[in-house]
Amino acid sequence: MPLRDENTRKGVSMVAKGVTNVNQQKDSLGNPLDPIVGYARGRILKSSVEETLRHSYAKALVRKRMLEKGRDSFFNFTGHRRNYLVSPEQIPNGEEWVGPAAYWQEIEDMARDQFGGNKQHEVAVFNRATAGIVATCLALVNPESYVVSVIPGARSHPSIIRGVQMAGAKILPVRTPDQLDQSFSSQSISLVVITGVNSELEVIDQDLLLKAIRAGKSRNIPVFLDDAYGTRLRPIIFGQPKTMQTGADLGITACDKAGMSGPRAGLMVGRADLMEKIISKAAELGLEARSPIALGVWASLREFDPEHLRQEVEYGKQIYHAACERFGPDRVKKSPIGASFSAETICEMIYQIRPRAKETVLVPAEITAGLGMHWLGRYGIITVNALGQPGASIWLRLKPNPAELDRFGGVKRLMDTLEDSLSIISEKACSLEEMKFLILGA
Numbered sequence: 001m002p003l004r005d006e007n008t009r010k011g012v013s014m015v016a017k018g019v020t021n022v023n024q025q026k027d028s029l030g031n032p033l034d035p036i037v038g039y040a041r042g043r044i045l046k047s048s049v050e051e052t053l054r055h056s057y058a059k060a061l062v063r064k065r066m067l068e069k070g071r072d073s074f075f076n077f078t079g080h081r082r083n084y085l086v087s088p089e090q091i092p093n094g095e096e097w098v099g100p101a102a103y104w105q106e107i108e109d110m111a112r113d114q115f116g117g118n119k120q121h122e123v124a125v126f127n128r129a130t131a132g133i134v135a136t137c138l139a140l141v142n143p144e145s146y147v148v149s150v151i152p153g154a155r156s157h158p159s160i161i162r163g164v165q166m167a168g169a170k171i172l173p174v175r176t177p178d179q180l181d182q183s184f185s186s187q188s189i190s191l192v193v194i195t196g197v198n199s200e201l202e203v204i205d206q207d208l209l210l211k212a213i214r215a216g217k218s219r220n221i222p223v224f225l226d227d228a229y230g231t232r233l234r235p236i237i238f239g240q241p242k243t244m245q246t247g248a249d250l251g252i253t254a255c256d257k258a259g260m261s262g263p264r265a266g267l268m269v270g271r272a273d274l275m276e277k278i279i280s281k282a283a284e285l286g287l288e289a290r291s292p293i294a295l296g297v298w299a300s301l302r303e304f305d306p307e308h309l310r311q312e313v314e315y316g317k318q319i320y321h322a323a324c325e326r327f328g329p330d331r332v333k334k335s336p337i338g339a340s341f342s343a344e345t346i347c348e349m350i351y352q353i354r355p356r357a358k359e360t361v362l363v364p365a366e367i368t369a370g371l372g373m374h375w376l377g378r379y380g381i382i383t384v385n386a387l388g389q390p391g392a393s394i395w396l397r398l399k400p401n402p403a404e405l406d407r408f409g410g411v412k413r414l415m416d417t418l419e420d421s422l423s424i425i426s427e428k429a430c431s432l433e434e435m436k437f438l439i440l441g442a
Contacts, residue, residue: 028344031363036162037391038155039343042363044436048390054369057441058386061377074380075408078387079337079399080254082262085299094292103298110301115231115251115269116242122275124282125294129228129254129266130159131287132278136250137163137191139281140222140274145190148183150174150212152195152204157226158391160193180212184219192216192223194248196230197258199393201335203233206240213247222274223247228254233336236306237313249274255297258337259309263296265289312337315402318411323398326415338399343368346396350426357429365394370438371425372396379417381408 025033031040045051065073086094093099108123115121126132137160141147147164149156149171156173164171169190172183183189194212197203209225216223227234227243231253234240243251250270256262266289268275282288289297313336320339323332331349333340341349343364350367351358372385384392398414408414428434 027364029347029364037158039365039394040363042361042366043432044362044366044439045369050440051390053440054373055387055389057439058373058376060441061373062382062387065377065380069380074382075400075404076382077375077398077400077404078382078384079397079401080256080262080264080384081260081401082256082264083300084263084296085261085303086295087299090295090299094295096291099291100294103295107294107298107301110298111267111269112244114242114301114304115253116235116245117269118244120272121244121269122272122279124268124275124279125289125297126252126266126268126282126287127289127293128264129226129252131282132252132266132268133157133159133193133224133226134163134166135278135282135285135287136224136252136268137167137169138285139277140191140224141167141169142188142190143168145169145188146172146183148172148174148180148189148192148212148216150180150192150194150204150208151198153198153200153202155198156193157195157199160195160226174212177208177211180208180215184215189219189221192221194223194225196225196227196243197233197336200333200340200395201229201233201337201397201399203230203238203336206238209240210246217247217249222249222271224249224270225251227251229258232258232260232304232306232309236309237336244269250278255300259304259306259312261300261303263293263300265293265297267297309337312399312401315405316399319398319400319405319414322411322415323418326419333395335397335399338397340398341396343394343396346371346422349422350429353423354426354430357426360429360432360435362429362432362435366435366439367425367429368394368396370428370435371421373438374421374425374428375417378421379408381417 027033027040033039034041093102111123112121141164147169149160151173161171174180174183192212194209213223225243225248231243235242252266252268255265255267316338320334323339331345347364347367368385372383375381375383376386428438
């Protein structure tokens with residue numbers, strides 16, 4: 001069983017005070033899960049500190065490769081586009097005092113249109129979606145109250161858990177209609193948060209989504225739709241209502257996901273009275289996006305084309321079918337814009353190639369981090385496994401946009417690269433020191 005460091009144990013104990021229904025849950029390999037991030041900590045990635053060190057080392061590898069081979073030697077397979085589409089003549093509008101007057105009204109109009117909102121809805125931009133979620137929890141959640149978190153998969157996003165904890169409240173995870181009914185028997189619920197599409201790209205059942213909104217609204221409890229991916233995926237690909245058309249009071253999306261081009265930022269639309277509190281709290285804590293980021297969001301909204309998202313979905317189908325053919329359909333998770341392998345599945349594939357790797361007692365997050373770091377150093381492939389922030393998904397997600405995959409060499413080369421890399425990582429996984437060096441460097 002993987003060891004857990006003292007800091008991790010203390011963190012789990014502290015967080016568990018603000019998280020209900022946590023009974024020493026384990027992953028499919030028997031590793032105990034950290035209740036905030038939802039995956040197991042190990043002897044290399046012990047906590048957010050080591051994940052930050054991994055991120056820093058990955059940036060050092062990026063710099064080294066860029067100096068040696070140039071920007072075109074990288075391939076973004078994260079599915080997150082973090083470009084800055086502001087043209088040179090628009091850059092002066094990034095100035096703080098007068099600049100927003102040139103673009104803010106258009107941001108409001110485009111945001112309301114994408115969310116399905118109206119003139120009564122306020123609009124705000126945050127430095128990332130997590131910042132908007134945390135600001136919402138701190139502004140609207142009462143200490144000692146409960147927050148109902150309706151989710152399509154196994155866990156609430158870490159930003160929701162952390163936001164609720166910082167507000168001094170407790171979280172009630174809900175995955176089914178029966179659990180939803182039971183959750184409202186609790187006293188003093190101050191917020192309902194619904195995740196439209198989670199980090200593993202699992203889409204919430206529409207009936208559960210709408211039922212949760214009705215349940216909150218009928219009790220005068222604010223309803224917040226965390227639609228980081230879902231603001232575009234749900235209506236454009238799955239035919240569900242737009243974010244504000246669901247009846248939610250508030251919604252937020254990420255500006256680097258599901259067809260948006262970046263930069264990384266959170267865009268929120270919602271009821272004006274609630275937004276006043278959230279915007280004020282964000283300003284107090286420095287969570288709001290400043291003018292240069294907001295200007296980048298304006299440019300991204302102007303460039304957004306639903307057809308590009310549909311093309312990503314079609315390309316994703318090719319990746320999924322190729323992965324099923326190469327590795328077996330029971331191992332591959334289909335997602336709307338690509339294919340994924342759970343971290344436990346990658347572990348099992350590694351153990352099948354080299355059973356001795358089990359003796360190293362690595363956790364799945366460390367295996368997929370090693371794979372991501374190997375891909376970055378050898379091929380210039382950028383994944384969340386290497387460059388994601390602490391708490392980001394540890395699944396191996398293959399969701400490059402069509403242009404990136406074509407530039408890399410196509411679907412077959414991607415499958416060949418994964419197969420070869422699994423063999424290399426299985427050998428390195430036999431040594432704790434080799435894996436530590438691969439993930440964290442010297």
